[in-house]
Amino acid sequence: MQVAPYIIGSRSNHHNTDRRCGAIDAFAETNRKKTNDGPAARAQADGQPRASKVRKAKLSKWLVFTAFVGPAVLCFLLIQLIPFAVGIYYSFTSWNGVSSAVDWVGLDNFKRILTNDSKFADSFLFTAKFTVVAVLASNVIGLGLALMINGALKSKNALRTVFFMPNVIGGLLLGFIWQFIFVKGFAAVGSATHIPFFELPWLGDANTAFWAIVIVFAWQQSGYLMIIYVAALQGVDNSLLEASRIDGASRWTTMRKIVLPLIAPAFTICLFLSMSHAFKIYDLNYSLTGGGPFNSTLSVAMNIYSEAFTNNHYGIGSAKALIFFVVVALVTLAQVLVSKRREVET
Amino acid sequence: MKRIGMLGVSMVGLAMAVSACGSSDDNANHASPAASGSASASTSASASPAAGGEPVTIKVFQLKVEIADKFEAMVKEFEAANPNIKVEAETVGGGTGYMDALKAKFAAGEGPDIFNNGGAKEMQLWKEHLADLSDQPWVSHLLPGTGDGMKDADGKLYGMPMNMEGYGYLYNKDLFAKAGITELPTTLTGLQAAAQKLKDAGITPFANGFSEWWIIGSHFTNVAFGQQADPAGFIQQLNDGAATIPSNEIFKQFQNLMDTTIKYSNDNPLTTDYNTQVTLFASGKAAMLQQGNWVESMIGDIDPNLNVGILPMPVNDEAGSDRIVAGVPNNWAVNKDSAHVDAAKSFLDWMVSSEAGQRYMTEQFGFIPAFDNIPTDKLSPLSQDIVAFSKAGKAIPMIWTSWPDGANKEFAAALQEYAAGKIKWDEVLNKMQESWNILK
Structure with a gap:
C-alpha cells in the first residue's frame, strides 16, 4: 500500500518542475486537482452559473468528500485517536487494568519512570542501538538488492519475488522459524563441522542475541525496502545516465552524483519506514529471545507491555507508551525533515 | 448519473460502516439479555436453572x-x-x-x-x-x-x-541404577554425590531449561522462599522491609543448589526451552529434570515406558531439605x-x-x-508419589502467587545472568531485592 503513491509520484514527477514536495505530496496534488476539476468546473462550462446550481454543486462536493473520507476518518477516530486519548488519561492514573477504581495520581507515574526504573532506560538503550544498526543493515541490503535486480538480469522477476517473500510471513512466525534455525539448525551444523560461527550459543548470549535479532530484521525488511528502491531506480531518467556516460563518468561517479541524488525521496521513505518498524519492534524479539537472555534484548514495546499487563500497572504502562510515542515522533520527524532537505530539484 | 450512482454506492458503504460500529456497541452494552433472550419471548424465565x-x-x-x-x-x-x-x-x-x-x-x-x-x-x-x-x-x-x-x-x-500439582527433580530410575546410585539423595550433599556418579557413568545429570523464565524464575526460586521457616511471614516481612533477600541465610545457601545444577548441566542451558528440556529427559539423554507431574503426557509421547520418580530439591543438609513443592x-x-x-x-x-x-x-x-472424597488410586505412579510426599508433610507450598506481579521474570533474569557467569551470587540477591522493592 505504502509503495503505491511513491511509484505514481516518481513517474509523473519526471517532467514536472516541482520536485521539492516529494512523492507523497505530488500524489496528493494530483488528487486535489482531480477533485477541483469536478463539479465547479462543469458549472462554469454550462455558461450560467446560477446560485442554486452552485449550492447544489457545493453540497454534492461535500457529499463526495464525506463518502470517500468518512469511513477512513471514522475508523481512524475509533481505533487510533480515541484509544490514544484514553491512554493519555490512564497515564495519569494508578489503574491496574482490572479494578473499577481508577485513581488520579497526577505526574507520579512519569516521575517513577524517569527516576526509578532502570529497566525502562535499559530497554530504551537497547532499542536505540538496535534501531541504528538494523536501519543501516536493512537499507544497505535493500538498496544492494534493488541495484542488482535493476540490472538486466534474466531472473529479475523471480528474484524480486524471492527477496520480497520474507516480508509476507508474519513477524511472529518468522521469529519462531529463526529461533529453530539459531537453536537447533546452527547447533547441528556446528557439531557436524566445528565452524566456530555455528557453535556460538546464538540466543543464549547478550551480544549474539542482539545480532541474531538484527539479522532476522534485516532479512525481513530488506525485501520490502528493495521494492521501493527498485521503483525509484526505474524512475531515473535514462537520458541523464546516457549523458553522463557520454561525458565519460565512471560507474561509481554516475551512481554517486546522479542516481543516488535522484532517488533521494526513496531514502526518505525507506529510512522512515525501517526506523519506525525498528523502534516498535516487539514480535521478533518476543519469538526469538522473549527479551532474554537476562532482559538484554528487551525492547521498549515489550517493557511497556509487561508493565501494563504482566505487572498489572496499566497506568505506568500508559505513561511509558506516551513517552515512547513522543520520542519516536520527534526522532522520525527530525529524520524526515533532514532527508527531505537532501532531496534534489530537477 | 454515473457520478450519483458512485456516490450512492459509497454512501451505502459509509452507512454500513457506521451501523456495524453501532451494532457492535449494542452487543457490548447489552450482552447478557441478548445472549439469554435468543429471539424468544421468555427472557425473564431463564434466570434460575430450576425454572425448567x-x-x-x-x-x-x-x-x-x-x-x-x-x-x-x-x-x-x-x-x-x-x-x-x-x-x-x-x-x-x-x-x-x-x-x-x-x-x-x-x-x-x-x-x-x-x-x-x-x-x-x-x-x-x-x-x-x-x-x-x-x-x-x-x-x-x-x-x-x-x-x-x-x-x-x-x-x-x-x-x-x-x-x-507437585514438582521437584524428576529422575530416570533406570539411569540412576545404571550409575550405581542405590540410595536416593535427600540432602544437598547427597544430590551432588549422585550427580557426580551419573557424570562418571557418562550420563548428563541435569536437563536444565534456563531459557524459560517460569522454570527458573518461579519454580526454582520458589524453593528458597518455601524453605523459610514461615514462607508467608517472610513475604510479609519483605513487603514491610523487616527482612531482606541478601541477608537471608536460606538464600545464601540457595547458591549451592544453583551451582550444582549448573556444574552438572546439559550443554547450553540458557537456550534450552521447556520442550527441549523435557525431550532430553524423556529420551534418556539426561537423568534429572526440574519439572512436575504435568510433563507426564509429554514424556509418555516420547517413551511411555520411562521409569520416573521424584526427588526433593535440597538447599542444604538439614532435616527439612527433603521436601518437594506441591500446591494448587x-x-x-x-x-x-x-x-x-x-x-x-x-x-x-x-x-x-x-x-x-x-x-x-x-x-x-x-x-x-x-x-x-475423590479416590486417587487411578492416578499415575508419579502422581501417587506426589500425594505421598504431600500426605507425609514433605511438601513446601507454591508461594510465587504471593510475590509482586512480574517479580518472577526479574528473578529469572538475575539467575540467567548468574548462569551465564556475568554476575556474582551477591549481585543476584541484590537484584532480586531491588526488583521486589520496585514491584511490591
Missing part, C-alpha cells in the same frame, strides 16, 4: 489447553445429567495470553460465568468480580491448605481448586455479576461431587485432586 423450560447457558473460560478436548466430553455428560444448563467452554492457553484475553472480555462487558484464577495476588486483583463460594458443599472436603490461595482476610473462599496452581472462580451464578456453582459442584466429574478429573485430565 428454556435452558440457561453458562460460559466457561479456561486455560488448560491439554485438557480442552476431554473437558468438552465431560461437559457433554454434565449436560446430559442437567438438561437445564448448557455449558459453552472456551480455552485460551499460556500464562499471559489467558489473562490478556480475560481482561479484554471483562473490559468489553462480556465476562465469562466461570474462569480461572491463580490465587493470592491474582485473587486480590480480580476480587471485585468473584462470587463468594464459602457455602458450597465441596468446601468441607478440601484438603488442608488447598483453599488458602483463594481466601481473603475475612476467611471467605472465592475459588475452587482445579487440581494439585489454579482455581475455578465464578463471576459474581453473572446472570447464572447458581447454574455456574452447580457445574463446579458437579465436577468434584458426581461420579462422572471425579472420574474425569483423575482418569481423563490426570489431575491430582485437592479433595479428600
Whole structure:
C-alpha cells in the first residue's frame, strides 16, 4: 500500500518542475486537482452559473468528500485517536487494568519512570542501538538488492519475488522459524563441522542475541525496502545516465552524483519506514529471545507491555507508551525533515 | 448519473460502516439479555436453572489447553445429567495470553460465568468480580491448605481448586541404577554425590531449561522462599522491609543448589526451552529434570515406558531439605455479576461431587485432586508419589502467587545472568531485592 503513491509520484514527477514536495505530496496534488476539476468546473462550462446550481454543486462536493473520507476518518477516530486519548488519561492514573477504581495520581507515574526504573532506560538503550544498526543493515541490503535486480538480469522477476517473500510471513512466525534455525539448525551444523560461527550459543548470549535479532530484521525488511528502491531506480531518467556516460563518468561517479541524488525521496521513505518498524519492534524479539537472555534484548514495546499487563500497572504502562510515542515522533520527524532537505530539484 | 450512482454506492458503504460500529456497541452494552433472550419471548424465565423450560447457558473460560478436548466430553455428560444448563467452554492457553484475553472480555462487558484464577495476588486483583463460594458443599472436603490461595482476610473462599500439582527433580530410575546410585539423595550433599556418579557413568545429570523464565524464575526460586521457616511471614516481612533477600541465610545457601545444577548441566542451558528440556529427559539423554507431574503426557509421547520418580530439591543438609513443592496452581472462580451464578456453582459442584466429574478429573485430565472424597488410586505412579510426599508433610507450598506481579521474570533474569557467569551470587540477591522493592 505504502509503495503505491511513491511509484505514481516518481513517474509523473519526471517532467514536472516541482520536485521539492516529494512523492507523497505530488500524489496528493494530483488528487486535489482531480477533485477541483469536478463539479465547479462543469458549472462554469454550462455558461450560467446560477446560485442554486452552485449550492447544489457545493453540497454534492461535500457529499463526495464525506463518502470517500468518512469511513477512513471514522475508523481512524475509533481505533487510533480515541484509544490514544484514553491512554493519555490512564497515564495519569494508578489503574491496574482490572479494578473499577481508577485513581488520579497526577505526574507520579512519569516521575517513577524517569527516576526509578532502570529497566525502562535499559530497554530504551537497547532499542536505540538496535534501531541504528538494523536501519543501516536493512537499507544497505535493500538498496544492494534493488541495484542488482535493476540490472538486466534474466531472473529479475523471480528474484524480486524471492527477496520480497520474507516480508509476507508474519513477524511472529518468522521469529519462531529463526529461533529453530539459531537453536537447533546452527547447533547441528556446528557439531557436524566445528565452524566456530555455528557453535556460538546464538540466543543464549547478550551480544549474539542482539545480532541474531538484527539479522532476522534485516532479512525481513530488506525485501520490502528493495521494492521501493527498485521503483525509484526505474524512475531515473535514462537520458541523464546516457549523458553522463557520454561525458565519460565512471560507474561509481554516475551512481554517486546522479542516481543516488535522484532517488533521494526513496531514502526518505525507506529510512522512515525501517526506523519506525525498528523502534516498535516487539514480535521478533518476543519469538526469538522473549527479551532474554537476562532482559538484554528487551525492547521498549515489550517493557511497556509487561508493565501494563504482566505487572498489572496499566497506568505506568500508559505513561511509558506516551513517552515512547513522543520520542519516536520527534526522532522520525527530525529524520524526515533532514532527508527531505537532501532531496534534489530537477 | 454515473457520478450519483458512485456516490450512492459509497454512501451505502459509509452507512454500513457506521451501523456495524453501532451494532457492535449494542452487543457490548447489552450482552447478557441478548445472549439469554435468543429471539424468544421468555427472557425473564431463564434466570434460575430450576425454572425448567428454556435452558440457561453458562460460559466457561479456561486455560488448560491439554485438557480442552476431554473437558468438552465431560461437559457433554454434565449436560446430559442437567438438561437445564448448557455449558459453552472456551480455552485460551499460556500464562499471559489467558489473562490478556480475560481482561479484554471483562473490559468489553462480556465476562465469562466461570474462569480461572491463580490465587493470592491474582485473587486480590480480580476480587471485585468473584462470587463468594464459602457455602458450597465441596468446601468441607478440601484438603488442608488447598483453599488458602483463594481466601481473603475475612476467611471467605472465592475459588475452587482445579487440581494439585507437585514438582521437584524428576529422575530416570533406570539411569540412576545404571550409575550405581542405590540410595536416593535427600540432602544437598547427597544430590551432588549422585550427580557426580551419573557424570562418571557418562550420563548428563541435569536437563536444565534456563531459557524459560517460569522454570527458573518461579519454580526454582520458589524453593528458597518455601524453605523459610514461615514462607508467608517472610513475604510479609519483605513487603514491610523487616527482612531482606541478601541477608537471608536460606538464600545464601540457595547458591549451592544453583551451582550444582549448573556444574552438572546439559550443554547450553540458557537456550534450552521447556520442550527441549523435557525431550532430553524423556529420551534418556539426561537423568534429572526440574519439572512436575504435568510433563507426564509429554514424556509418555516420547517413551511411555520411562521409569520416573521424584526427588526433593535440597538447599542444604538439614532435616527439612527433603521436601518437594506441591500446591494448587489454579482455581475455578465464578463471576459474581453473572446472570447464572447458581447454574455456574452447580457445574463446579458437579465436577468434584458426581461420579462422572471425579472420574474425569483423575482418569481423563490426570489431575491430582485437592479433595479428600475423590479416590486417587487411578492416578499415575508419579502422581501417587506426589500425594505421598504431600500426605507425609514433605511438601513446601507454591508461594510465587504471593510475590509482586512480574517479580518472577526479574528473578529469572538475575539467575540467567548468574548462569551465564556475568554476575556474582551477591549481585543476584541484590537484584532480586531491588526488583521486589520496585514491584511490591
